[in-house]
Amino acid sequence: MAQRPGLDAENVLQAAVEIADAQGVEGLTLAALAAKLNVKTPSLYNHIKGLPDLRRQLSRRGLVLIKAAMVEAVIGKAEDDALLAAGFAYVKFARIHPGLYEAISFLPDYEDPELKEAGSEVVFFLLRILAPYGLSEEDALHVVRGFRSMVHGFASLEHRNGFRMELERDESLRRLLQTYLRGLRVPVE
Known part of the structure; x- marks a missing residue:
């Protein structure tokens, strides 16, 4: 089957x-995608x-882009400011790309090597932000899990209209993240 000029894997x-x-x-x-690209569904199988x-x-693209958004947000920042910026970038990404965010929230195959690598890159990036805190590796991983749980919960609730009060959402997010950051200064028993 001949490929349509100008149509490639990236366009798809x-x-x-x-x-x-x-x-x-x-x-x-696939039917919706073919319609959007103005091709017949079987043509998609070329790509x-x-x-x-x-x-x-889609999941891989989302992981790569959410990491890139956080990296860009933390340039020139360290410690609390960096983690705060990363949290806001995470939620902003979910706002701008709800479908991509959904794709990374429910990865289709946790054992896929490319998805594992892309997901690990996000974790390693967050671990680098946490390095100045002097946490053990295990503690830092727990902090990353907590961070992701917190920003994912916020982004998910927001996406599903869970915040209906007339109250500034970014201020709620800032207070949530700052409270979490204060907790990093308290020794875990």
Whole structure:
């Protein structure tokens, strides 16, 4: 089957990102993708192996981009300021890319080597931010888990309209993160 000029794997993935962000991961079907790209569904198989492969690629793209967003946010910052910036960047990413965020929240295959590597890169980045705190490796990993749980919970509640009061959400996020940061200064027993 001949490939359509101008259509490549990157175009296909970018169109998938746009559909997922607009309609959610469940709204991403091969039929919807083909319609968006103005091709017949079988033409997609020149660029992807099927819907599971596309969702895996979407998850990987999301992990790479959320890490990039956090890296950019923490440039020139350290310790509390860096972790605070990373938290805001995480939530901002979920706001801008709800479909991509959904794709990384529910990884299709935790054992996929590319997804494991991309996920590990996010963790290693956060561990580097935590290095000045002098935590043991185990303690730092617990802090990363807590951080992710906190920002994921905030982003998920926000996405599902869980914050309905007329109260500034970014201020709530700032207070949540600052409270967590104060806890890093208290020895764990």
